Amino acid sequence: MSKIKIAISSCLLGNKVRFDGGHKQSKYCLNVLSDWFEYTPVCPEMGIGLPTPRPPIHLVRVGDDIRVKKVDDHSLDVTDELRDYAHKTMPRIQDACGYIVIRNSPSCGMERVKVYHENGNPAGESYRGVYIDEIMKLHPNLPVEEEGRLQDPKLRENFITRVFAYNEWKESVVNEPSMKKLIEFHSRYKYLVMAHSYQAYKELGRLVANTEQREITELLQEYEDTLMRILKKIASSKSHTNVLYHILGYLKRDLTSAAKQELVKVIEQYRKGLVTLVVPVTLINHYLTQFGSDYIKQQAYLDPHPLELGLRNYL
Ligand code: SF4
Incomplete structure (x- = not known):
């Protein structure tokens, strides 16, 4: 499999593009994720022609608007340049299936970037960097x-699940759009979606049934919008347990009573927080090497991302 294209704040790759002439190298991005991700580094502040080192900038509340201005001299306003640069960058990151940014940056920060008043005092509110916005x-x-949020195991697993799902969606459906491809994708992703939202699982099922005979482009757009919105929701251990029992249903007929009891025991241990998700999923995958239909064996839920990343190893 070729590496997945990911856009990234350039300073995270160790490039000395920050206002202070330094970088914010991320070992996790460089040493771990780089086995699966191919990065496109972007520094919007350098992109709009600011030098490094450079005077720092910050977010400023101006009436109803949030502007990006030089900290010591509010007459320098680079908001429009940064927003324009986002438009210019889009063709370069068109193939990206994810974007990793750095926190607290008035250009790149995804959330909770401090906003200041015109007089330089904190405004008591936060926003996101205007470029990434x-x-x-x-x-x-x-x-x-x-x-920074990738240090949290739940957020990390959620982001990487979305990246892999989006990559597969683009490669298998968007690149060759057809009803057949959509149905195949949906069949494979049913249980992963169910783990994030039972309601969305039903909703996407209705969409794919396409009883209203909607046009394929419109249908795919709505499917993608719903899928990517739903996957953002962190799957709870309750919903994972529900999915595990659904999958167990496909094995029941073939497993010995002792094997079934063992599997139920492990699922219950997961539900109670005694073992991590990887434990019941590994046992299920073990049984699926011998039993189960092709339909259940192909579920993305069973291997949504590389095992080597150890993403389902948290309680
Ligand atoms: S603008 Fe973004 S990429 Fe450039 S130094 Fe600041 S945080 Fe890093």
Whole structure:
């Protein structure tokens, strides 16, 4: 499999593009995720022609608007340049299936970037960096996450699940759009979607049934919008347990009573928080090497991302 294209704040790759002439190298991005991800580094502040080192900029509340201005001299306003640069960057990151940004940046920060008053005092509110804000408006389905938040195992697993799902969606459906491809994708992703939202699982099922005979382009867009919105929701251990029991249903007929009891025991241990999700999923995958239909064996839920990343190893 070729590496998945990911856009990234350039300073996270160790490039010395920050206002202070330094970088914010991320070992996790560089040493771990790089086995699966191919990065496109973007530094919007350098992109609009600011030098490095450079005077720092910050977010400023001006009436109803949030502007990006030089900290010591509010007459320098680079908001429009940064938003324009997002438009210019779009063709370069068109193939990206995710974007990793850095926190607290008035250009790149995805959330909780401090906003100041015109007089320089904190405004007691936060916003997101204006460049990434524009990118997220232009490309609302693109998974975006802050590198700092990737330290949280739930957020990390959620982001990487979205990236792999989006990559497969683009490769298998968007590149060759057809009803057949949509049905195949949906069949494979049913249980992954169910883990994030039972309601969305039903909703997507109705969409794919397409009883209203809607046009394929419109249908695919709605499917993608719903899928990517739903996958953002963190799957709870309750919903994972529900999915595990559904999958167990496909094995019941073939498993010995002792094997069934063992599997139920492990699922219950997961439900009670005694073992991590990888434990019941590994046992299920073990049984699926011998039993079960092709339909259940092909479920993305069973291997949504590389095992080597150890993403389902948290309680
Ligand atoms: S603008 Fe973004 S990529 Fe450039 S230094 Fe700041 S945080 Fe890093």
